[in-house]
Amino acid sequence: MILHFYIARRFLRAFGIVLAVFIAIILPIDLADQLRNIGPDQGFGPVLELGLLNLPGTLYQLIPLLVLLATLLMFLGLARSSELVVVRAAGRSALRSAAAPMATAFLIGVLAVSVLNPVVAATERRFDITMARYLGTEERTVSISAEGLWLRQGTAEAQTVIRAAASNSDGTHLFGVSFFTFGPDSEMVQRFAAREAELGDGAWILTDAIRWPIQGAPNPQMAATRFDTLTVASTLTREQIRDSFGRPETVPIYDLPGFIRQLDAAGFAALQHRVWLQMELSAPLSFAAMVLIAAGFTMRHTRFGRTGVMVLTAILLGFAMFFIRSFAQVLGESGQLPVLVVAWMPPVAAILLALGFLLHVEDG
DSSP: OHHHHHHHHHHHHHHHHHHHHHHHHHHHHHHHHHHHHHOGGGOHHHHHHHHHHHHHHHHHHHHHHHHHHHHHHHHHHHHHTTHHHHHHHTTOOHHHHHHHHHHHHHHHHHHIIIIIHHHHHHHHHHHHHHHHHHHTOOSOSEEEETTEEEEEEEOSSOEEEEEEEEEOTTSSEEEEEEEEEEOTTSOEEEEEEEEEEEEOSSEEEEEEEEEEEOTTOSOTTTTOEEEEEEEEEOOOOHHHHHHTTOOGGGSOTTTHHHHHHHHHHHTOOOHHHHHHHHHHHTHHHHHHHHHHHHHHHHSSOGGGOOHHHHHHHHHHHHHHHHHHHHHHHHHHHTTSSOHHHHHHHHHHHHHHHHHHHHHHHHHO
């Protein structure tokens, strides 16, 4: 048990070193990128704010790579100091030696999903809002709530808030819809209600609609007008609605099941969010797989040579697993593969293959 704790501490120390190096590399690059996005006129304060808000999300995506590099660094250090030789001479198999860093990586994955995921979701949302404020654009177009679907459109002179009881999968065909138009002084100008509303080129086409003039009308109900079809100008596009749902990574994992239910109730396809939820839940297994991949190529004494080739091979295989997992995620989001298969099969297959290779190379 003491040896397991020692190897786990070495792994955590290597992970900390790799994390610090990546922060030192990523942060200046991201600051330069944010400076280019918002321009130098804003000053360094906003640039630093955006860089710090974007940093957790960037590091969160790189945790599998950090785990892989930390494992390589740890086992190479143990091999150079001949500690691995001592461990093997004490009767410890390669698999038992890899158990401690594998369990530690799994715990890092659990902490990342349970603790870091909500932090990243909050910083990602804050980053989007802050960036929109500095660029002078609208930070939110679509909102999903228990009352239905809410959209916003318009310009600085007039804003229209749209509420729909249900929608099709991309938010361009609304049912049970109401339009509330506000003037530049934030007072309601008019209201529309319709059985259906479909987004066309630069306009909403309302079916079975009623218009109530609010501003300047002593009795809006008496002045109401009914239309079989009515056209209302729109500044929204199909792409804006789709992109404004919020990336799944901006929703904390604890809120994601409820958000998925709200999307289903509103009529939207929540497949992307379902895939993301399962991918997050399977992340600890992916981290453990990265440890086994790195261990299979570095748990050998340096006197055997070809250390550089073995390290490069481990890194390439780690990237290959990351690519396969990302490719499976795309297939899952497009509906070509079941959600559970794309989320859980790549890490399980990687663990089994790495485990077989480790047993074959180290234990014959």
